[in-house]
Amino acid sequence: MEALMNLMHGFGVLADPMNIVYMFVGITLGVLIGVLPGLGGANGVAILLPLTFSMSPTSAIIMLSCIYWGALFGGAITSVLFNIPGEPWSVATTFDGHPMAQQGRAGEALTAAFTSSFFGAFLAVILITFLAPVIAGFALRFGPAEFFAVQLLTFCSFVGMGKESPFKVLTAMMLGFALAAVGLDTVTGQLRMTFGTVELLRGFDFLIAVIGLFGIGEILLTMEEGLAFKGKSARINPAVVLQTWKQLPKYWVTALRGSIVGCWMGITPGGATPASFMSYGLAKRFSRNGAKFGTGEIEGVVAPETAAHAAGTSALLPMLTLGIPGSPTAAVLLGGLLIWGLQPGPLLFVEQKEFVWGLIASMYLGNVVGLIVVLTTVPLFASILRIPFSIIAPIIIVICAVGAYTVHNAFMDIAVMLVFGVLGYVFKKLSYPLAPLVLALVLGDMAESSFRQAMLLSQGDLAIFWSNPLVGSIVTLALAMLFWPVISLAIARLRQRQGTGTAASLK
């Protein structure tokens, strides 16, 4: 009940008409970012972050989170019309969305995609509304050891759940931590890894890294493919929308299952991409039309879209309650909170009530606004995609350079961005994951300080991480995640041996 009261209060915060304007601007910019190749949610938010420095934190986070919703919606447009997933989590949408467009059912596919995105996000926001205060209340009892344990769990799940080589995940993650450590050590005041240069005193800002890795890196990759867009035209009219809406209730089980998978993967940092694939796979397995998946089934669009949006939205739950972002874009939003002097974590719900509930209320409204904006502007955004790459690419590079410069008003950062761009290109090609690198860069300082505080409390004894059942179970779970590749290999070997054993005994 209290959550509902707080939510009403949150809607009161939104009553400022400027906030509604920011919401529309944010959604439109977000869809644009989602549609343009080379600009994704994470670096789009990173580039636009400096623009919000002059706003109040509430307005700023409303605009930025709306950019995030917009980018989530935008990914579907490119997947369906151009068979190019604008974001990794839209890959599964291409499987059935693009065949539908090829059959001349683009409007139907897009309406289904947007509506199911909306549905997934809406369920996730309801979850956040009722679960976030509970988790935050619980986390208020956390000490440094518990906080480090939760952060450890976040990082270890990347190793356990990632599809890349665990060593590559670890290496990329440690690079993030190492870059985060560069500069002034806030505890002892010593300079670390600056090697006498003034420029390195500032350290490496994760925003610069994000813009380089996800922006410039993506441009280089796109260029390598010699990209030529060949899209299907999109006509959406109210008749198509209403017709599709009449069909959609049939797929409520798929949508609900997608949302649950998405919420689960968003809260545990599995992320939106695996969530969308998992939901697609489950739908294919359980649907009566499973065999027809991949040929243009509307259910094959509903499943990944509900999951991707539910995951993208619920990724904000651990960010708000524990200060741990569930996705790279959530990590950038978290960086924004830190820049505005707001410390994400359980105390946010006590000290910045207005901010938190204004944000949660804006999620409800932002998704409604998002649905309206995308349904009405699809032809416009689809036409932007037809602009040739040799015009869009230099504009995106200029925007990235501006974004990198405005973070600290430092020229050096533009050069650093370029280096990260090349790194991003090489990493992507060698399948070093970028998400753990970015998260480590964002959380590095926080993780280090909670680790050091925990060590101070115990005078250097690691036993503090097993000093009570709560911290003990989180750390044990984290270690299980870390060694999951080894454990699963061992289980597989054991099964194999048992299999051959029984085969031998049968002879």
Next chain:
Amino acid sequence: MSQQTNRRDRDGDAVATHHTMEIAVALLFAAVAAVVMYDSDRVGNGWAGDGPEAGYFPFYVGLIMFVSSGAILFSNLLGRTRNTTAFVERGQFMLVLKVLIPTIAFVGLIWVLGIYLAAPVFIAFFMSWLGRYPIARILPVAILIPLALFVMFEIWFLVPLPKGPVEAMLGY
């Protein structure tokens, strides 16, 4: 410029194989890890009287990076199957360079001229070199984009962007 500028040139000629790049990147990581450990050792990676020293945490970060990049290195050196597929083909590499080199020049130009002059030069060059557009299509894009940036950043949001001697002459 040949006509293949915007199309992928499939000559199949590898500039480097995946195998070589894996080893090179793993070695690079090991080197970075060594630097991290060395510097953490310099500032102290142990326990001072009042708690952990400045290099306490980063030292282990470096150590984990060193060990895991070593594992990548050895699995590539000793692995039975070598991934000898092309990391990047010559044609692809040329296309990447065609973006990368002008971008590096653009960053240098920002330093000298400021962004409001460097951006139109860069956009115009890119469009004419890679897109082979006529000047009538290049000019509006190359002028309007920096103008839009100026209005948005300097006037609406009061965020200064890097400026050069020309803007200084105009009083900005």
